[in-house]
Amino acid sequence: MTDILCFSRNNATTVEQPDEQTMVSSCCLQDTLTDLRLVIHVKTPHLEITNIAGEIRRSSEPEDLRIHETLRKVIGVRVGPGIKKIITGLMGTSAIEKKLVFMIGECCNGIILSFTKQVLLSAPEDKEKERDYFANMVKNSPRLYNSCAALSPESPLMDGIEPP
Amino acid sequence: MLTFSRNKLVSIYRKDDRILLVRGILEDDIYGMEMDISISMPDLEIVSIQGKWTRMENSECPRAVPFLQEAVGFRLLEDGFRQRVKKIVGRKSCRHFANILLECCDAAEDAAEVIRAEGEKEGKGTFTLQNSLEEEKEAVIATGPDKDDLDRSMAKPVKGGSAEGLVIDLHVHTSEASPCSSAPLGDLVTKARRIGLDGICLTDHNHVWDPRTLAELRERHDFLILGGNEIATDQGDMLVFGFDEDINEIMRLDKLKKKVVKTGGFIIAAHPFRGFLTFGIGQLGLTPEKAMERPLFKHVDAVEVLNSKVSDKENRFSSQVAEGLDLPGTGGSDAHEVEEVGVYATRFSGVITNEEELVEALKGGNYSPLAFRAEIGAKE
Structure with a gap:
């Protein structure tokens, strides 16, 4: 049967604000090959990334990646225009690092869109x-x-x- | 309670040995969209694409759908593919369509690897993506000015200035050296001269202009063309002058500062609050006093307080912060289109003929930002 999927991916990003000074954005990417989780903490009003954690639950690529050290490179960067260029430059360029960069971008995008949503409500x-x-x-x-x-x-x- | 959520689903199956069918769905608090893409194998080229909205931001969002066709023919493994999607689909169509398109294409790349691996496992002859790409890779087209055409001799600096001072647009991007710009240098110079600017400063992204090329350009155009560099750092973009090292990485600002100090250069924080006071982010309660605490201001010599890519409110805010920190303010258009040159500029009191004199003038502090186009418009 040719219509059976050969690949599927789910990518979910959520944003919450546990207190007035903190926003937490999480991204979960699960697909046929990979299962990655990422959480970033952002402090307002500067929208500075104050903490980041990630987990590689499943990956098809044999990566000798020290994920904690890799992710910590983006601490101190502010969420805003141009951030994707900055995090791409700070992180590595292996396949798994590219995925993590994309997920950080998704988390940051979610934070910006949460503000956009508030504006668009009116x-x-x-x-x-x-x-x-x-x-x-x-x-x-x-x-x-x-x-x-x-x-x-x-x-x-x-x-x-x-x-x- | 969640303040926002976005879910993306990508499903891929093989139509036949040559075509992958990719279906992408994006659902978030604001947008709902679907996309169907056909991608050929083994070259991973987009051969057809359809998209539709299910929920959207405004009544004109459907105008985005026809522009999706501009992605037909794009090859996923070609250099610059993601940038092309962002620039062409993201700007002409919609950045959220670009987002789901990239998610679909990223998944399609992985799907092709799965197919390849399964083919190998079953002992079937199959393609190798990278080899396939390399075989068909087109020659890289060199960008930038044709330096061979230029006379290598150092040209005599062009003199400029008037009793009212010298007005220079300190922040200009050329299509020759910034992929995001569509403004050829020659057209920028023609426009700058026509509107009465005394000079422009080329601040292409992480690009060092050869001083000999700049000298030749000044002579060829009989116009003050200076070199700078807009360097991306962990604390945002910095306009750097008097510093010729080619930086091809995102550098920590404190590290950049040390290097620039060694060469006697000058750093201006470019558009430091771009995007921070729009789309509701202003509701965060960011005050000039709080903003002054940002670490980046410890490492810069001046602040760009007039930039045409940000809102008036953001420019005013930058100005308040610069004043509060007692840092000088500069103006620059940040032109990426010819029509944008000179929207904002900086007026210097003395004469400047080359980069060394520009740095000297910047350090002297005898200059002020101005809304140049508005000013000449008022005069006209």
Whole structure:
């Protein structure tokens, strides 16, 4: 039977805020070959990574990786734009390290999206108000202009918005 | 209680010996999307792609779907594949589609390895991914200015300046040396001259411009073109001047500082609060006083307080922090497109003709950031 899967992957990221100064983001990657877990602790308001822990539960590659030491390299880095470039540079480039970098990126992305979610909860459904809402968002954050199809110069949401 | 969750599921099966069918699903608190990709073997090339939204951020998000076709033809094992996905799919379509596409492709690479290993176990002849890639690998196209074309002789520095001072855009990226820029140097110079800038400083990412090339460029364009370097560190991006070492790693800022001090160079913290006051992150309660405590400010000589890639609020915040720390402030466009050059710049009181004089001027502290394009617009 040809339709049987030859590979499957589940990647789950969650974010919680146990107290006002701490955010905890976890990523669990399980697939046919690999089972990795990662947890990062981030301190507000600087969003600085204060702690990180990981576990390689299963890996197809014989890795002599001292995961604790490898992960500790990212302590002190702040979650924000450009972080993926920084953690990629600080960590190694073996296959398993690349996966860990990707998972740290997922954890950081989750933290940023948890803030995005709070902002979007107030987004209006009305078309006219929606345009004003996103136009204002782009005015406040010029990097968003032309950052995706919905916020491109051709999009009705950007009608009347001057390029930054 | 969870404040956010994202789940991604990737399932792969073989349509036949030549095609992998990959299905990806992304579900999080904000977005819901699905993607079906066909990937050829053994070259791991994307031959078809379909995507759809199930939940989205705004009513215009569906505009992202047609741009997914731009990924057709991409090969997973080619150099720069991830960057191309982020730059082309992420920006033209949607970064969340780019995210699930990369997850699917990463899983497809692993799936191909599983198939290869199983084939070997069963004694079947099979392909080797890396060999396959190397056989078909295209010649690397050299980037950067054609140095052979340049006269190697050191050129006479171009003089600039006026009674009002010298206005230089201290933060410019060229397409020749920054993959993220689409601004050719020649076009940047034409635009800079046209709007009345006295000079531009090339600060390509982790790139050292040959001083002889810069001198030749100054003469060829009869315009002040200076060299700097935007170096990525563990504490963010730093604009570094008077330092010619080629850094090809993410360096600890304290280590970079030691090296720059040895050469008598100068470090400016580039856009230190980029993204920190938007998308609700401002709700964190970050105050200028708290921000001043960041370790990075112990290692920099100045702060970029005007940058066109951040919000006005973030620029104001940088300015408050610089003032609080008694550090000088600079301005630069951070141009990645020709049209962006000169949005912000720095006005120096003296004459600058080369990199050494630029560092001297920066250390002298007799300069100020300015919203150059707005200023000339007002004059016009």
